[in-house]
Amino acid sequence: MAHPQAMQPARPPRTRTARPKAPDYLRPRMLSYLLFDATGIVYLLAGLVVLRAVFALASGPAAWQAFVADLHHPGYVAFHLLTFVSAVFVGVRFFRLFPKAQPARIGPLRPPPRPLIHAMLYAVWIAVTAFVVAAMVGVIP
Amino acid sequence: MADGSKTKTFIVTRFDPDRHEAPTTETYEVPVRERWKVLDALNYIKDELDPTLSHRWSCRMAVCGSCGMNVNGEPKLTCKTSLAEYGDTVRVEPLANFPVVRDLVVELDGFMDKFRAVKPWIIKAKERAVEEGPHRQSPEELEVFRQFSMCINCMLCYAACPVVANEPEFLGPAAIALGHRYNEDSRDEGARERNRIFRGEGTIFSCSYANECSEVCPKHVDPAAAINQAKFRAVLDWAASFVTSGPREE
Numbered sequence: 001m002a003h004p005q006a007m008q009p010a011r012p013p014r015t016r017t018a019r020p021k022a023p024d025y026l027r028p029r030m031l032s033y034l035l036f037d038a039t040g041i042v043y044l045l046a047g048l049v050v051l052r053a054v055f056a057l058a059s060g061p062a063a064w065q066a067f068v069a070d071l072h073h074p075g076y077v078a079f080h081l082l083t084f085v086s087a088v089f090v091g092v093r094f095f096r097l098f099p100k101a102q103p104a105r106i107g108p109l110r111p112p113p114r115p116l117i118h119a120m121l122y123a124v125w126i127a128v129t130a131f132v133v134a135a136m137v138g139v140i141p
Numbered sequence: 142m143a144d145g146s147k148t149k150t151f152i153v154t155r156f157d158p159d160r161h162e163a164p165t166t167e168t169y170e171v172p173v174r175e176r177w178k179v180l181d182a183l184n185y186i187k188d189e190l191d192p193t194l195s196h197r198w199s200c201r202m203a204v205c206g207s208c209g210m211n212v213n214g215e216p217k218l219t220c221k222t223s224l225a226e227y228g229d230t231v232r233v234e235p236l237a238n239f240p241v242v243r244d245l246v247v248e249l250d251g252f253m254d255k256f257r258a259v260k261p262w263i264i265k266a267k268e269r270a271v272e273e274g275p276h277r278q279s280p281e282e283l284e285v286f287r288q289f290s291m292c293i294n295c296m297l298c299y300a301a302c303p304v305v306a307n308e309p310e311f312l313g314p315a316a317i318a319l320g321h322r323y324n325e326d327s328r329d330e331g332a333r334e335r336n337r338i339f340r341g342e343g344t345i346f347s348c349s350y351a352n353e354c355s356e357v358c359p360k361h362v363d364p365a366a367a368i369n370q371a372k373f374r375a376v377l378d379w380a381a382s383f384v385t386s387g388p389r390e391e
Contacts, residue, residue: 016158017240017248022306023353024214024237033303033351097352101369104285104325106377 036093039086046083049076095121146172149224151182153194154234156241164241167191179219179233180208183245196245203359206295209236210245216297218359236300238309252296255312259320259338264331282327289322289367291360298354298364310343314354314364317345321367324374336371336378345372 025034056067070076099117104110111117134140148170156164169190171182180198187194196219198208203221210219211234213227224231239247269276298314299305305313320339324332339345348368355365 015242017242018156018158018161018164020239020241020306020309021164021211021234021237023301023303024211025303027214029353029356030303030351033353037349097350097365097369100363100366101350101373103370103373103377 032093036090039090042083042086045079049079091125095125146174149173149182149227150230151186152230152232153183153186153245154241155194155244156235157193157243164235173224175225177224179210179212179217179222179224179231182224182231183219183233194245195243204293206293209295209297209300210234211237211300216300216357218295218297221359236296238300238302238305239296247296249296251309252294252299252313255316256294256319258312259316259323260331260335261319261323263323263326263329264334265328266330276328278327285327286322286325289318289325289362289364292318292322292362292364293360295359297357297359301353301357303351303353304347304349308343308347311347312344314348314368315362317348317371318362318364318367321371321374324371332374333378333382336375339371339375340379345375348372 023030025031053067056063071080095118098121099111099114102111102117112120131140151169151171152166153169154164155161155167169186171185171190173182173185180201183194183196184198187196196208196210198220199205200207201220203218206218208219209216211217211232212219212222213232214234216236219233233245235241235245235247239249239252242248292315294315296315302311302314304311317339320335323329324335345368348365350365350369352365354368355363358364
């Protein structure tokens, strides 16, 4: 009787492979994505500033005045400028990618054309910004 | 040159598992012609300069998806990428995020398993009888998923994806786009099954929407759109399981 493994095909050992190489993170698009990820740190710090504001508010007028005085420090001004730029950067990126993430259909409903979604997003952004600015300068009581 | 060719320097990754501990590079001077693609230069190196170079290719018309490589750091189909896009030096490497078998050839095993995992076939609750005729599909129904069915499995999206780099078990762009393609197919009844897979670990919710997969896709499949549409569908399906009959989703 033949050996039970006599007719089995030869099974060569697996070839040794080289470790996968990481994608090139220095490409402009990838850098932009990493920058987007890094804005999370800015928002974390902005959250801490808001917490400090809440604690100052809870501690009385003197603490609040001290906090407001601190906000005039060039470091705080630079940080808020950075937060603003980060928010605009993330907003633009979100608006660019949002339309294609919409489902192709929900029952019989179809999403509007992508350019229209883009236009609506920017329209809402401009309207909200105008409202906030108007409230800040006292046009809206 | 009189024959219309110009010399470019190619820095090509070399790796022989029997001789090299890790990949190295080798430099070749190639007289390229005006309309050459990157693949033409690699074939020239193989035919005229160094027959030991290993690289995959087949159709030469961006259909088979075999010749994907990193060209100057960007995943590209080398048969579709014109050399005119590059300067005097061109760096050719195997696709990132894949183990390298030899030179520019990468291992596909894990990639194929990911495809199988999303059940890329039409699932029917009940087999359709022959007498019932073919299952017709309108052009509008086809249009919903047509874009996602254009994938040629070239793996460029996996090579570009930062999530695959950090989380090799991630199901990945092409596989999810393929699963989503069947979920959106009006003939299919397997969406619930696939959505259960999609809601598992290392699938759609691992995607951070870097959008790199869509940027490098040579067939404009837009896998990032598929993944993010699949997220919506999977959540909707999960929520619906609380109000419809049948077993509750986990």
